[in-house]
Amino acid sequence: MCRHIAYLGEPVSPAEAVFRAPHSLLVQSYAPADMRGGGTVNADGFGLGWYLDPGAVPLRHRRSTPLWTDEALPPLAAALSAHAFVAAARNGTTGLPVTEAAAAPFTTGRWLFSHNGVVRGFPDSLAELAKTLPVTELLTLEAPTDSVVLWVLLRARLAAGEDPLTAVTGLTTAVEAAAPGSRLNFLLTDGETLIGTTWTHALSVLETPTGVLLASEPCDGDPRWKPVPDHHAVRVRRGRPVELLPLTLEGLPR
Numbered sequence: 537m538c539r540h541i542a543y544l545g546e547p548v549s550p551a552e553a554v555f556r557a558p559h560s561l562l563v564q565s566y567a568p569a570d571m572r573g574g575g576t577v578n579a580d581g582f583g584l585g586w587y588l589d590p591g592a593v594p595l596r597h598r599r600s601t602p603l604w605t606d607e608a609l610p611p612l613a614a615a616l617s618a619h620a621f622v623a624a625a626r627n628g629t630t631g632l633p634v635t636e637a638a639a640a641p642f643t644t645g646r647w648l649f650s651h652n653g654v655v656r657g658f659p660d661s662l663a664e665l666a667k668t669l670p671v672t673e674l675l676t677l678e679a680p681t682d683s684v685v686l687w688v689l690l691r692a693r694l695a696a697g698e699d700p701l702t703a704v705t706g707l708t709t710a711v712e713a714a715a716p717g718s719r720l721n722f723l724l725t726d727g728e729t730l731i732g733t734t735w736t737h738a739l740s741v742l743e744t745p746t747g748v749l750l751a752s753e754p755c756d757g758d759p760r761w762k763p764v765p766d767h768h769a770v771r772v773r774r775g776r777p778v779e780l781l782p783l784t785l786e787g788l789p790r
Contacts, residue, residue, distance in 0.1 A: 539564040539578050540624035540640065540650040541755070542723040544730040544772050545747015550586060550621045551613035557755035565603040565625035569753050570738055577602075580628035581639030584609060585648040586618035587727040594620075594648050594727065600636045620727040622648040629654055629682065637678035642687040646726045649690060652752055653719025653737055655682035661715035665689060686711065690724070700724060701771050701781075704731045708769075709785050723750060730772040732764070733783065739764040741778060748772045 541553050541561050554561045559569070565578045583598035599606055603625050624640035632638065640650035655662060662685055666674060669692060678684050686707065693703035708720045712735065720735040732739055732750045742749040742761050750770060754761040764770055764780060771779040 538624055538626050538640070538650075538652040539568060539752040540622065540652050540721075540723055541749065541751040542620075542622045542648075542650070542725060542730055542732065543618075543747055543749050544620045544725060544727075544774070545744070547617040547619045548747065549614055549616055550584060550618055550623060551610065551616075553749060553751070553755050554584060554613055554623050555610050558757065559753060559755050561623050561625055561751075561755075562603055564753055578625035578627040579603075580634045581626040581636060582606070582624060583639045583641050584613065584621065584623040585641040585643055586616055586621040588616075588618060590619065590727060591646075592727070593646050594641075594643055596641065596643055596648075598636050598639045600634055600639060620725055620730070622650050622723055622725060624650045624652070629658075632681045633679055635679055638681045638684065640683065641723075642678070642684065644691050647691065647694065648723075648725050649687050650723040651683040651686050652721040652723075653735070655686070655711060655720075656715045656717045658682040658715070659685070661718075662689075662711070665710060665714055668692070686720075686722075690722075700726070700729055700731050701769065704733060705769050705781075705783055708733050708735055708783060713785060721752070728774060730770075732770040732772075734764045734766050734768050734770075735783065736766065738766075739770070741770060743778055748778055 579602040582603040585596040622641040641648040
């Protein structure tokens, strides 16, 4: 499946995690370590979204080509100093389009979102959930993929005022109920809070004195990397400990 990385903390260059680290996102795009039967490379597009200032809307660079073919992003990433970012390399589901609009991260307002996984039985399995959306949302989708539909469903929850953690975990359990066996590994941030999920795939967390990195696979051999248990949510907030929260089909435990 896809690979993605997110960071929240003191300003850093995204180039380290995306390009320079021994097992950076670039390496994961052509030599991933744990695809779990979901293909061999992540070459169907990529994206990087970042925040230059607290409270600002994110900026974004996306392409439909493999990450290793892009000559513009490495120097751009090296020149940036971002306090939060999300980057992803896509392995598209067979039959779904390979376009720039299908590549994460997706964005609306201050949010960045990425999905690593697949919705089983798409599009039929999401039909009932999609009925809750305005028809204009469905008629103006960026791309007709499961990840884009998940993003539209999630941003509807956020627009309705749901807490980000509640919105992400609620969507995870709703989609799993509608499409059992789906892989729903999400990253969501507004530059102040970072939420991740593991639902039938992998995520690791690295806490340093200056920030927190979440990644589908560790970017290097730092012994501080810790695997996030499957069926868990991760919440990162500035100045607070990282929270690991178990997920069930009923949502978060009370």
